[in-house]
Amino acid sequence: MSQSFQLVEEKLRESAFFLDRFRDPDPLGVEARFYFSAFVSAARSVTFVLQKTMRGVSDFDEWYLSAQKRLKTDPLARYFKDLRDEVVHKGPNPLNEVTVEHLDEVLRSQLCGYPQAHTIIMPDLTSASSTVLADAVRVSENYLKSLVTVVYECYSRFRCFVDPRW
Numbered sequence: 001m002s003q004s005f006q007l008v009e010e011k012l013r014e015s016a017f018f019l020d021r022f023r024d025p026d027p028l029g030v031e032a033r034f035y036f037s038a039f040v041s042a043a044r045s046v047t048f049v050l051q052k053t054m055r056g057v058s059d060f061d062e063w064y065l066s067a068q069k070r071l072k073t074d075p076l077a078r079y080f081k082d083l084r085d086e087v088v089h090k091g092p093n094p095l096n097e098v099t100v101e102h103l104d105e106v107l108r109s110q111l112c113g114y115p116q117a118h119t120i121i122m123p124d125l126t127s128a129s130s131t132v133l134a135d136a137v138r139v140s141e142n143y144l145k146s147l148v149t150v151v152y153e154c155y156s157r158f159r160c161f162v163d164p165r166w
Contacts, residue, residue, distance in 0.1 A: 004053045005053055005054075005155070005162045005163075007049050007053055008046065008049050008050050008053055008151055008154075009151070011042060011045050011046045011049045012046055012144075012147065012148060012151060014042040015039060015042040015043040015046060015144055015147070016144065017042075018035050018036075018038040018039035018042055019035075019039050019137070019140050019141065019144060021035040021038075022034075022035030022036045022038075022039055022095070022118065022136075022137070022140075023117070023118075023137045032095060032118055033093050033095050036093065036095040036118070036136065036140075037087050037093050037095075039140060040080060040083055040084045040087055041084060041087070041088060043080060043084075043140075043143060043144060043147060044080065044081060044084040046147045046150075046151065047068075047071070047147070047150065050064075050150070050151060050154060051064060054154065054158065054161075057158055057161050059158075060154075060158060063154070063157055063158075064154075067150050067153065067154070070150075071146070071150065074146060075123070075125045076125070076139065076142055076143050076146065077143065077146055079122055079123060080143045094120055094121060095118055095119075095120055095136055117135075117137065118135070118136040118137055119133055119134065119135065119136055120133075120134050120135075120136040120139060121133055121134070122134050122139065
């Protein structure tokens with residue numbers, strides 16, 4: 001089992017790798033968009049690999065239902081799930097794509113010397129009918145933290161199965 005759980009840890013490291021890569025490139029360059037797309041896919045695969053790895057472990061399904069419920073009610077996790085579906089199945093990558101609605105905000109921040117390296121337009125978490133311009137790196141970091149929390153909770157709860165040395 002511990003070798004299998006390493007696959008989950010590897011997916012987290014893969015996600016962090018792509019997050020680090022898309023944080024650095026030129027916001028006008030294409031590399032950031034590639035790394036962001038790879039981050040979204042890798043991060044989404046964490047829970048898939050976790051479920052596969054833990055299949056057959058007593059009480060995991062019950063525990064995972066509660067973890068899944070938290071993820072479904074987390075607006076950021078729900079946003080990234082939908083974003084992954086959009087990027088993988090339809091193709092558009094929203095990184096650094098600014099709509100007319102947010103153009104004034106972007107230009108003002110650049111003129112004031114507060115440009116965000118990478119932006120993303122996402123649903124306003126307080127109002128379903130509007131969108132906000134967000135720092136894509138910070139939003140992605142927060143999503144990755146929520147995934148790390150789920151994996152850590154799983155490891156803590158099932159540590160004897162994950163690592164028999166316990």
